[in-house]
Amino acid sequence: MRAALLIAWKDLRQRARDRSAPVMMLVPFVLAFIFSQIMGGIGSTGLRFALVDEDGGPVARVFVEEALAPIVDSGAVELTVAGSLREGRDLAESGDVSATFVIPPGFSDEVMSGREAWIDVVGNAGSPISTMAASSIAASFAGEVTTSQASMAAAASLGSLDPGRAAGMIERSSGMPDPISIVDVSATQKSLDQNTFFASGMAVFFLFFTVQAGTLGILSERREGTLSRLLAAPIPRWSILGGQLLSSFALGTFSVVVMIVSTSLLMGAEWGSPVGVGLLVTAGVMAATAMMYLIATFARTMEQAQNMQSAAALVLGMVGGALIPIAQAGGLIERVSLLTPHAWFLSGLSGLQGGGGAADILPDAAAILAFAAVAGVGIILRQGSLTRLARP
Amino acid sequence: MSSRFDASEASGLHDGGRPVLECRGLRKSFGSLVAVNGISFHISEGETYGLLGPNGAGKTTTISMVCGLLEQDEGEVLLDGTRFTPGSVKARAGLGLVPQELAVYPDLTARENLRFFARLYGLRGEDARRRIDEVLLLIGLTERADEVSKKYSGGMKRRLNVGIALLHRPRLLVLDEPTAGVDPQSRNAILEGVERLADEGVGILYTTHYMEEAERVCDRVGIVDAGEIKAEGTHRELVDIVGEFDQIQLTATGDLAAAVRALGEIGAVREASVRDGGIDLITVHAPDVLPDVFAKAAAANVLVRRVEVKEPNLEAVFLHLTGKALRD
Numbered sequence: 001m002r003a004a005l006l007i008a009w010k011d012l013r014q015r016a017r018d019r020s021a022p023v024m025m026l027v028p029f030v031l032a033f034i035f036s037q038i039m040g041g042i043g044s045t046g047l048r049f050a051l052v053d054e055d056g057g058p059v060a061r062v063f064v065e066e067a068l069a070p071i072v073d074s075g076a077v078e079l080t081v082a083g084s085l086r087e088g089r090d091l092a093e094s095g096d097v098s099a100t101f102v103i104p105p106g107f108s109d110e111v112m113s114g115r116e117a118w119i120d121v122v123g124n125a126g127s128p129i130s131t132m133a134a135s136s137i138a139a140s141f142a143g144e145v146t147t148s149q150a151s152m153a154a155a156a157s158l159g160s161l162d163p164g165r166a167a168g169m170i171e172r173s174s175g176m177p178d179p180i181s182i183v184d185v186s187a188t189q190k191s192l193d194q195n196t197f198f199a200s201g202m203a204v205f206f207l208f209f210t211v212q213a214g215t216l217g218i219l220s221e222r223r224e225g226t227l228s229r230l231l232a233a234p235i236p237r238w239s240i241l242g243g244q245l246l247s248s249f250a251l252g253t254f255s256v257v258v259m260i261v262s263t264s265l266l267m268g269a270e271w272g273s274p275v276g277v278g279l280l281v282t283a284g285v286m287a288a289t290a291m292m293y294l295i296a297t298f299a300r301t302m303e304q305a306q307n308m309q310s311a312a313a314l315v316l317g318m319v320g321g322a323l324i325p326i327a328q329a330g331g332l333i334e335r336v337s338l339l340t341p342h343a344w345f346l347s348g349l350s351g352l353q354g355g356g357g358a359a360d361i362l363p364d365a366a367a368i369l370a371f372a373a374v375a376g377v378g379i380i381l382r383q384g385s386l387t388r389l390a391r392p
Numbered sequence: 393m394s395s396r397f398d399a400s401e402a403s404g405l406h407d408g409g410r411p412v413l414e415c416r417g418l419r420k421s422f423g424s425l426v427a428v429n430g431i432s433f434h435i436s437e438g439e440t441y442g443l444l445g446p447n448g449a450g451k452t453t454t455i456s457m458v459c460g461l462l463e464q465d466e467g468e469v470l471l472d473g474t475r476f477t478p479g480s481v482k483a484r485a486g487l488g489l490v491p492q493e494l495a496v497y498p499d500l501t502a503r504e505n506l507r508f509f510a511r512l513y514g515l516r517g518e519d520a521r522r523r524i525d526e527v528l529l530l531i532g533l534t535e536r537a538d539e540v541s542k543k544y545s546g547g548m549k550r551r552l553n554v555g556i557a558l559l560h561r562p563r564l565l566v567l568d569e570p571t572a573g574v575d576p577q578s579r580n581a582i583l584e585g586v587e588r589l590a591d592e593g594v595g596i597l598y599t600t601h602y603m604e605e606a607e608r609v610c611d612r613v614g615i616v617d618a619g620e621i622k623a624e625g626t627h628r629e630l631v632d633i634v635g636e637f638d639q640i641q642l643t644a645t646g647d648l649a650a651a652v653r654a655l656g657e658i659g660a661v662r663e664a665s666v667r668d669g670g671i672d673l674i675t676v677h678a679p680d681v682l683p684d685v686f687a688k689a690a691a692a693n694v695l696v697r698r699v700e701v702k703e704p705n706l707e708a709v710f711l712h713l714t715g716k717a718l719r720d
């Protein structure tokens with residue numbers, strides 16, 4: 001153990017001499033910051049809607065207050081109120097908003113008299129997904145209106161129904177836990193707020209690059225010729241490997257901690273429960289170190305190892321959703337992303353951000369540790385080939 | 393970290409001294425290439441043993457097995473009488489290795505390099521500090537000890553490379569061509585260091601393809617070629633193999649290969665070979681042969697610029713044993 005610590009300390013000391021090291025530490029923060037600035041202008045989900053209210057009646061007001069206001073307040077949607085149909089259409093067509101809700105004249109009357117009524121959605125051709133989101137908001141409101149109409153019809157059959165009471169009934173029914181779909185989605189699906197997503201995504205993405213230096217250990221010792229010295233020294237073989245894994249681990253942890261502190265202070269990122277974050281980070285760094293080390297065992301030269309590792313780190317990061325929030329895409333991509341520690345790391349963090357504690361993210365941490373364990377076994381199996389090539 | 397060597401116990405004698413190292417029938421192949429083909433030798437306390445051989449002879453491979461870096465296919469290595477394998481951890485404390493390639497951390501200073509390895513060998517505190525200063529003095533790097541080693545000259549790096557192996561006062565010091573590519577001043581410093589350690593009783597295994605170095609520092613030399621020790625003994629013993637032969641070195645231009653063929657036909661000439669810019673001959677009693685040599689050379693249209701007649705040396709022995717020059 002003493003030898004492993006000595007080797008780790010020596011590695012870190014060498015790394016500290018490397019002038020580019022502090023710059024490399026800053027790169028993920030700078031990128032996260034830039035992304036959050038760029039995306040910050042668009043709004044957190046990028047959803048911008050406009051509203052044209054040509055009706056002005058009580059049911060239209062219910063739509064605005066009950067269906068739209070909550071999602072606007074949650075920050076998921078930015079809403080522009082257009083003065084006229086013309087303006088509303090222009091906004092959507094020019095792409096200033098992705099879709100415009102148009103409440104036609106007489107909408108409230110139609111609803112209250114139990115006739116068919118609808119809210120039009122004018123979508124921007126370039127934003128089909130946002131348009132679909134807008135349509136589903138309108139459709140889910142329409143669904144409620146139909147339910148209310150049924151009860152209103154019942155009420156009407158018993159006596160006259162004044163407009164105020166009818167609107168009240170619709171309001172009550174939309175206030176019920178019954179879903180207005182998009183609001184519901186953002187409330188229950190685990191997703192990180194934007195700044196925290198960029199902060200943690202960049203942190204875990206670059207973690208796999210940061211640990212590289214240490215995981216090239218055997219190859220770099222071989223290149224410097226010092227591997228034969230280490231092998232000839234009265235220390236157990238495993239301590240050479242152990243020392244290098246240790247220095248990688250220390251460096252990786254340090255880089256993530258730097259990210260956590262800087263993004264919390266300067267970008268308002270919210271990482272969540274410290275114990276939970278600590279757990280995820282520890283597991284994540286272990287997985288990154290072990291996986292990158294394992295890859296290096298298949299290379300003959302440092303350059304080869306670096307290329308292989310960089311390619312792997314890039315693909316894992318992309319697929320794992322560290323650069324783009326792929327995990328929320330659902331379906332096949334989401335399932336594939338679970339083959340990366342990145343996805344589990346991010347999902348663990350969103351669990352924490354949703355108010356979860358360390359106990360809630362144990363499955364995520366365990367999944368990440370499984371990556372570390374599998375890679376660890378791989379390293380042990382390959383260790384022989386690492387030292388066999390040693391030449392004095 | 394047991395057996396630290398204590399100089400006061402040194403006998404300085406090696407004949408009949410305890411063998412520090414014994415190699416028996418070492419064999420190692422890489423695929424179909426037999427790099428070391430049954431090498432045996434032993435080194436006593438205070439004795440310097442040289443492995444002299446050309447590139448690819450198997451010197452480094454032999455050393456790798458001696459130091460437990462490579463596992464031999466056959467044969468065994470005994471360190472201080474105990475069987476040594478790549479798994480023997482403790483036994484390595486008695487071993488100091490100077491690898492053929494530079495083996496220092498370029499981003500660390502000389503002192504940091506020394507401190508790291510001192511600790512790896514279990515030296516600590518005041519003990520380590522004192523020893524590091526001693527070694528720095530020995531390798532003449534005291535004044536520049538705190539500069540990162542990548543800024544050193546080639547010779548300084550070489551000296552540091554040697555110094556690291558001395559820190560823990562090994563009982564057996566293994567040097568693999570420690571002077572390769574070194575200026576005469578650094579070379580001399582290294583050779584003097586080796587001689588001093590031998591005087592202190594350290595057993596030394598020294599590989600080189602410089603005949604002069606082997607002649608100067610080695611008590612006994614094994615001449616290696618193609619993975620085998622062709623001959624072994626003291627300088628005197630080896631030279632006696634060539635016996636009454638002299639060596640003639642011609643510096644010449646022209647069709648040297650043709651000249652060598654012609655010269656080989658002279659009865660007294662035992663060996664004739666082309667060397668860079670000249671021809672080497674091993675002959676019986678050189679003065680008698682010289683007129684013939686000139687005549688044949690002229691006939692082969694070779695212009696002889698300089699002639700040197702030498703008493704037989706290890707180079708001549710090597711030529712005699714293998715029919716090849718030591719250096720290509």
Ligand SMILES: Nc1ncnc2c1ncn2[C@@H]1O[C@H](COP(=O)(O)OP(=O)(O)OP(=O)(O)O)[C@@H](O)[C@H]1O
Nearest residue numbers: 391422427445446447448449450451452453454601
């Ligand atoms: N790891 C290896 N894999 C394959 N071949 C090897 C390996 N190590 C050595 N060899 C081969 O074994 C032979 C002996 O090499 P070795 O390095 O022992 O020679 P050497 O006497 O030290 O030569 P030099 O004076 O050039 O250092 C060479 O032909 C070399 O190519």
Ligand SMILES: [Mg+2]
Nearest residue numbers: 451452453492
């Ligand atoms: Mg060699």
